[in-house]
Amino acid sequence: MSPPELVDRGTDVTLVDLADRLLDKGVVIGGDIVLSVAGVDLVYVSLRALIASVDTASLLGIDLGTT
Amino acid sequence: VTVIYVYGFIDGPAVCLRGCKGFANEPVERLTGSSASAVYSVHRHLDLVADSASLRRHDQVLTTLMRTCTVAPARFGSVLADVDRLGDVLAAQGPRLAPVLARLRGASELAVRASVSGMEDEHSAAWHSVPSQAMPAGRSYLLARRQERMGGRAVGLPSCLAQLHDRLASRAHCWTVRATPDKSLVGAYLIARREVDAFRDDLVGARADEPRLRATLTGPWAPYSFVEPETLGDG
Numbered sequence: 001m002s003p004p005e006l007v008d009r010g011t012d013v014t015l016v017d018l019a020d021r022l023l024d025k026g027v028v029i030g031g032d033i034v035l036s037v038a039g040v041d042l043v044y045v046s047l048r049a050l051i052a053s054v055d056t057a058s059l060l061g062i063d064l065g066t067t
Numbered sequence: 068v069t070v071i072y073v074y075g076f077i078d079g080p081a082v083c084l085r086g087c088k089g090f091a092n093e094p095v096e097r098l099t100g101s102s103a104s105a106v107y108s109v110h111r112h113l114d115l116v117a118d119s120a121s122l123r124r125h126d127q128v129l130t131t132l133m134r135t136c137t138v139a140p141a142r143f144g145s146v147l148a149d150v151d152r153l154g155d156v157l158a159a160q161g162p163r164l165a166p167v168l169a170r171l172r173g174a175s176e177l178a179v180r181a182s183v184s185g186m187e188d189e190h191s192a193a194w195h196s197v198p199s200q201a202m203p204a205g206r207s208y209l210l211a212r213r214q215e216r217m218g219g220r221a222v223g224l225p226s227c228l229a230q231l232h233d234r235l236a237s238r239a240h241c242w243t244v245r246a247t248p249d250k251s252l253v254g255a256y257l258i259a260r261r262e263v264d265a266f267r268d269d270l271v272g273a274r275a276d277e278p279r280l281r282a283t284l285t286g287p288w289a290p291y292s293f294v295e296p297e298t299l300g301d302g
Binding site for chain 1 (some may be wrong): 076125139141142143147160164176180285291294295
């Protein structure tokens with residue numbers, strides 16, 4: 001079977017797709033999660049679950065600011 | 068003190084994990100429950116950062132597993148105190164995971180980003196120019212995602228992108244799709260593995276039919292976008 005990718009696994013587009021999936025999708029389980037998104041923000045919440053996603057941050061009342 | 072990192076959930080008791088390495092090259096192990104198995108690695112210390120290397124390692128574990136079994140990925144960063152806690156999770160979520168795994172069996176996720184030439188704006192140009200060796204800063208990433216979602220609720224797809232989506236969706240078990248503020252299509256499609264080549268050919272054909280169409284396809288991914296009940300009935 002020929003490769004299905006129209007872009008290589010190592011490209012910027014693929015990395016964006018990867019981040020979109022791993023940080024924003026997937027089964028959420030209970031537990032304590034410490035997660036730093038490289039560069040700036042370190043988010044720690046000891047709850048049933050924590051995900052560094054926009055929706056979840058909003059649900060948890062984390063203010064992401066506007067700048 | 069140890070912690071366990073959970074990569075996802077699988078079916079298939081005969082899955083071979085030999086040689087599968089997780090974070091810090093720790094071996095990937097399996098805990099079998101009554102309805103599904105969990106895949107994890109054990110760590111004395113885990114300094115988890117969502118950089119490209121860590122994201123790719125998480126994905127590599129799931130990609131390896133996909134060769135031999137059905138995978139329901141866990142959210143990146145899922146850490147539990149010990150295996151007993153994981154057993155509790157399996158007992159509690161097993162009844163929900165079993166039908167999810169059944170729905171995902173034999174399928175992979177393909178990601179499509181498509182736009183029409185002449186409709187980009189500065190936001191699009193900035194967002195897509197991600198440095199190759201670094202993730203965008205955390206705040207920038209989260210804000211961009213929020214802006215995309217807020218815009219996506221208000222802005223529809225141009226007709227040719229809607230037609231593209233219809234064409235691609237006809238091969239999909241289910242899908243999730245959104246329009247970005249610059250009216251690009253960002254979609255995820257759950258495709259039977261035997262249909263992956265045909266899906267790719269559809270996209271190539273669409274680009275040939277519409278010269279203004281720009282599109283990228285990535286995957287096959289583990290089905291990250293299709294583990295929640297609300298996405299399973301979209302198709």
